[in-house]
Amino acid sequence: MQLWMESGMKIRIALERCKGHQACVRSAPELFFIGEDGFARLRAGEDVAPEQAENALLAYDNCPEFAIEIVP
Numbered sequence: 325m326q327l328w329m330e331s332g333m334k335i336r337i338a339l340e341r342c343k344g345h346q347a348c349v350r351s352a353p354e355l356f357f358i359g360e361d362g363f364a365r366l367r368a369g370e371d372v373a374p375e376q377a378e379n380a381l382l383a384y385d386n387c388p389e390f391a392i393e394i395v396p
């Protein structure tokens with residue numbers, strides 16, 4: 325695992341690009357949920373714990389709208 329993943333990273337959702345596919349929820353249900361408006365939300369804010377980093381990257385890779393941003 326890369327050093328920046330071990331030391332924590334941040335994720336953001338660009339809601340203007342989100343289309344509600346739920347691929348992020350399937351990849352990382354501990355990080356994402358779908359809000360009442362049908363678009364993705366973060367369960368616990370931007371900070372990703374080191375043990376959640378792998379799923380965060382999976383969600384990033386699987387979002388077809390490139391709506392997930394990862395900030396090292």
Ligand code: SF4
Pocket residue numbers: 337341342343344345346347348349363364386387388389390391392
């Ligand atoms: S996979 Fe991407 S576009 Fe789909 S709900 Fe999640 S963040 Fe939104």
